[in-house]
Amino acid sequence: MSFPIKIKFKHHPSPPTGGCTVPLGICIIIPIGLTDNVTAEEYEDGFGIADCDKVDSKIHLVFKRRAALDDGTIPIQDNWNLGTAVSKKLGYNSVIVRPGRYNVNFSNYREFGEALFDADFS
Numbered sequence: 001m002s003f004p005i006k007i008k009f010k011h012h013p014s015p016p017t018g019g020c021t022v023p024l025g026i027c028i029i030i031p032i033g034l035t036d037n038v039t040a041e042e043y044e045d046g047f048g049i050a051d052c053d054k055v056d057s058k059i060h061l062v063f064k065r066r067a068a069l070d071d072g073t074i075p076i077q078d079n080w081n082l083g084t085a086v087s088k089k090l091g092y093n094s095v096i097v098r099p100g101r102y103n104v105n106f107s108n109y110r111e112f113g114e115a116l117f118d119a120d121f122s
Contacts, residue, residue: 001053002051002052002053002060002062003034003051003052003053003089004034004035004036004049004050004051004052004064005033005034005035005049005050005051005052005082005086006033006034006035006038006042006047006048006049007047007048007049007050008045008046008047008048009046009047009048009065009066009067033083033085033086034085034086034089035049036049037049043065048063048064048065048067049064049065050062050063050064050067051064052082052086052090053090054090054121055116057119057121058116058117058118058119059082059095059097059116059117059119060114060115060116060117061114061115061117062110062112062113062114063104063110063112063113063114063115064112065112066112067104067112067113067115068104068106068112068113068115072103072104072106072113073101073102073103073104074101074102074104074115075100075101075102076097076098076099076100076101076102076117077099078099079096079097079098079099080096080097080099080117081094081095081096081097082095082096082097082119090121092121092122093122094120094121094122095119095120095121096119096120097117097118097119098117098118098119098120100117100118102115102116102117103115
């Protein structure tokens with residue numbers, strides 16, 4: 001069962017080589033929270049909603065705003081802690097998404113795509 005979470009996307013038009021520490025690519029920034037809406041101000045600041053669930057041993061996100069870079073990927077440079085509330089909702093104490101370059105799938109009639117992320121669950 002999926003549930004909505006609020007995350008922050010940091011988009012840059014440059015080649016996808018960066019992330020949180022370099023002003024290129026996309027950066028998914030904490031705070032992550034359980035919610036199904038963002039204010040207009042939050043949206044302008046880069047926040048958006050993604051439906052979240054666990055598929056096999058991966059985190060599955062369906063994006064409600066642009067998340068992928070122009071090459072159809074989302075780079076995660078460092079371990080990405082989903083936070084206590086999201087981890088608990090998934091049935092764990094901690095969920096950490098592993099660094100990597102993840103492909104976004106646009107073939108399931110999802111406007112902004114969906115992606116599976118490697119993660120550690122404890």
